[in-house]
Structure formats: C-alpha cells, structure tokens
Amino acid sequence: MKNEWPLWEIFIRSKSGLSHKHVGSLHATDAEMALENARDLYTRRNEGVSLWVVESKHITASDPNDSDPLFEPAKDKIYRHPTFYNVPDEVTHM
C-alpha cells in the first residue's frame, strides 16, 4: 500500500551493565516517533533504561543457508577452548 510507515527494530537495555537486546519491531514515520512508540509499546512495565531503534532495512543478516560454511571453521578448533589442555592436578589457580 502506498503510504506504509517504515518498520523499525527495537532494542532495549534492561538495566545498566547489560547490552541492548532485540525485543521486536514496530512501524513509525521516523526515528523520533519510533523511539516514542517503542517506549509505549515495549516498556510499559519498566523493561528498560535505554532504547535503540534501527530501521529494519538497515540490518544485514547472514543467510541461514550459509551458516555451515560460515560457522563450520570454528567447530573443529577445539584448541581454542581451555578444556582442550591438560593441567596437572597439583597446579592450581589456572
């Protein structure tokens, strides 16, 4: 339809010390209205101390079909995890 308002993705920081987390989306004419609507829609019960709004079209997502080639290389590098290494029982604080 002709005049549909753009879609915005909404991210909330639930309290200081935590990162923003995606909560959903909404339509708004511009960023300012997106913030106001996000306040009304997603924080009616003190869910947050900070909001980010990002117009959905600006988000580039990886393709789930590529997730194997994309994430596979990390899978066989078990030496990146501390459990790969044997530390003698006598050695502490490590």
Next chain:
Amino acid sequence: MTSLNLEALFQSKIDEETKIEPKDWMPDAYRKTLIRQISQHAHSEIVGMLPEGNWITRAPSLRRKLILLAKVQDEAGHGLYLYSAAETLGANRDDLVQQLLSGKAKYSSIFNYPTLNWADIGAIGWLVDGAAIMNQVMLTRTSYGPYARAMVRICKEESFHQRQGYEIMIAMAKGSPEQKAMAQDAINRWWWPSLMMFGPKDAESSHSDQALKWKIKRKTNDELRQQFVDVTVPQAEYLGLTVPDPDLRWNEEKGSYDFGEIDWEEFWSVVKGNGPCNKQRLQARNKAYEDGAWVREAASAHAAKKEQRKLEPQLATKAA
C-alpha cells in the same frame, strides 16, 4: 537440496525442538498457517479492546478506571507484537489490517458478545482472559521463534488481566444481593462463549493434526478446554457462584470435570458473522481507521518535512 530433503530437515528440526527463525527454510503451508493464525490472533487483541473499552468511561471508581485503561492498552500492545511477528514471515501490515477491516479475516468470536454492565468486565478478565491464557501459555512453546517470543511477553502481561477481573468478581460476589446477582448473570452469559474460545471439537478441527505435527500447537482444543474447566470451576465455587451447566460434575476416575455439550450451532453462527455484535465491531474498527486517516497523513507529512529540513542546510552549502 530437493524440497523433499528440505522438508525432512525442517521436520527433524521441529522434532528436536529447534526453533524456526524468520529466514530459515520452511514449507509454504507452515508459513501460510502461521500468518493466518498470528494475524487472527492479532485481530482478536485489537477487536478485543472494544467490549471493554465500552466501560472505561463508566468504571465505578478511579482505581478501576486506571486498571481497565491499562489492560485495554496492553491488548493494543499484544495486537502490535503479533502483527510484527506476522511481518517476519513476509506478511504486510497494511494487508493484514485491510483483511480485518473488510471482514475477510477472522478474529475470536468471543468479542462479538456485548458487555451489558460492569460485572461483564469482571467476567471477561477472569474467564475470557483466563481462557486466552490457557492457549497462550501453550503458544510460548510454539515452534516459530518470533511467535513464541511474542507469547512470552504477552503471557507476562496477561496474568494481571485475569487477576483484576477476578478481583471485580470477588467484590461483586461479596457485595449486595443485587451485585451478586449481576455477577452470576455475567457468568451465565460468558461461560459458554468462553468454552467456545478453544475452537471446534478435536474430531471436527480441520487444521489440528498438521499444527500439532509442526508444533505450532502442542495441545488439542479439547485438551485445553478441559484444562480450563478444571481450573476455573473451583474459582467459581470460591465466589459462591455457579457455572450454568447442569451436566457439570467431578469425575473421580479421570480426575477432572465432565461437562455439558457446547451449543455448536451458536458457535458456527457467530463465526459466520451472525453474533450479536459482529457488525458493530467491524463498523467500530472501520470508523477508527477512517477517523485516524488524517493523523496518519499528518504524521507522514511531518516526518517528510523534518527530513527535508535536515537536508536543507546541506543544499544551502552546496548552492553557495
């Protein structure tokens, strides 16, 4: 991959409880079923504001008015969470809204019954939100990620809805004989329509098997209905009121209630548009949409102007 392999892979993800996310491959029918179900759910939240909105200005105290206002605002929020979940499947918001306004889309039939007096606001919160909660708690575990997440958020808000309704019922049941009679009358009118909210009987429910296999639903209509009866009847007893079902009795053997047959003729008649308020509800939605047209246009024009003003200094520099 062939579509047969894709479909097998999809089903194996469902079977091992991996959520399906928006960009994942999914069968067309899964996508369509979800868009239909989620948008109907959204429409129900939106239309559901009307019967209760009817009583905001006539709430018996400021406390009740604030509470009802907050509840109705929550329902608007629920509608919006759900529309945005449907959009992650490729649906278009305006199309969905148009389907509601034209009468093409369905919404829960319960909202086609009238709210005659204040006791109805109590009965709706307790019974109608109570029945919705049964269904929605199940849907927090639905297989489609964005729908499940919207449901978690909604369920957190719903329990306030049910409690405020039950509190109204307690106040009236413990009030004057006239108030108690009003509360009983409200149960009498809302009980059966609330049981109808769970949909047709399993034997007659056309989409049920596939929805269970895809884990869109995890319980059948009849299972949810039974669960609702079992938890709600004792709540009515606490109020000193009764549910209007002469066939209701505790079945020791199965550990749950037996209850009477729903009037399915009434159910289908309301679904088909012949309930007491179907026309009124659609008219109200259409009027709200038309009356809001100038606001939507003004907001778009205002945003365009702001954008223009942001660009103007740059244009001015370029010209100089």
